[in-house]
Amino acid sequence: MTRKSDDMRLRYDEGCLAVHALNQIGDRWALLVVRELTFVPKRFQMLRHGLPGITAGVLTARLVQLQKAGVVEHDERLGVYSLSEAGRGLLPVLEALCRWALTIPGHDPSRFISPTALMISMGVNLQRQRVQEGQYLAGFAFGKEAFEASIVDHQLVTVAVARPKAPFVLKSSGNGMAAAVYGPVPLSLQMAQGTVGVEGDIAAAQTFLDLFQLLPQPA
Known part of the structure; x- marks a missing residue:
C-alpha cells in the first residue's frame, strides 16, 4: 500500500525542507508555469504562448499539480489561472535562479x-x-x-x-x-x-x- 495516491505521490521520500518544496514544484515545467503567472492571471492558451515547448497535456497536468499544492488558483467562471499567495512567494526563488545562472557559462540568449x-x-x-x-x-x-x-x-x-x-x-x-x-x-x-x-x-x-x-x- 502506497502512502499517497498516484497523482499525489512523493517525488522524493526525504524529510529535507528543500525536498518538501521540490515535491510540490519540482516537476519539469512547474516553475516555468509559475513564472508565466508572476505578473498577471492568464488563460490556458496564453500560458502556452509563453511556454512554446510544452504540450497541452503536460500543461494541464502541471496546472492540476500546482493547484493541489496551493500554488495556483483557477477561476472557472473566467477561465483564468493565477498565483496564490504561496505562488507569489516563489518570485524570489526564480530571481535567485537567475542570479545563480549568471555565474554559469553556456547561457544562450538566442533561444526563446x-x-x-x-x-x-x-x-x-x-x-x-x-x-x-x-x-x-x-x-x-x-x-x-x-x-x-x-x-x-x-x-x-x-x-x-x-x-x-x-x-x-x-x-x-x-x-x-x-x-x-x-x-x-x-x-x-x-x-x-x-x-x-x-x-x-x-x-x-x-x-x-x-x-x-x-x-x-x-x-
Whole structure:
C-alpha cells in the first residue's frame, strides 16, 4: 500500500525542507508555469504562448499539480489561472535562479525568451549603482502582453497593463527586447535594424536601458 495516491505521490521520500518544496514544484515545467503567472492571471492558451515547448497535456497536468499544492488558483467562471499567495512567494526563488545562472557559462540568449521571463530578469540585472535621482518609468509592449516598469528605492517594479502609459514605449518580441536591454548595440541602431521600435522619448529610453547589464550580482 502506497502512502499517497498516484497523482499525489512523493517525488522524493526525504524529510529535507528543500525536498518538501521540490515535491510540490519540482516537476519539469512547474516553475516555468509559475513564472508565466508572476505578473498577471492568464488563460490556458496564453500560458502556452509563453511556454512554446510544452504540450497541452503536460500543461494541464502541471496546472492540476500546482493547484493541489496551493500554488495556483483557477477561476472557472473566467477561465483564468493565477498565483496564490504561496505562488507569489516563489518570485524570489526564480530571481535567485537567475542570479545563480549568471555565474554559469553556456547561457544562450538566442533561444526563446518570454516577455515575463525578460521582465523578471530585468529586476535581477538592474545595476542599482547606476540609478540617479529622478523618476524612471518605461513601457514595454510585446504584442499580446504589455508592462510598465518603474524604479522605486533602487528596485524594479513591474506591472502588467493593457496599454503602457509612459514617456517611452519599447516594442518588440521577448528576444528582440532582450537584445535592446542587454545588447551592446545602441538603441538608435537597433531601431534602424528593426530589432525594436520606440514610441516617445528615445533618449530617455536609452538612459533607462543603460541601467541593465548581465553581470553576476553580489549576494
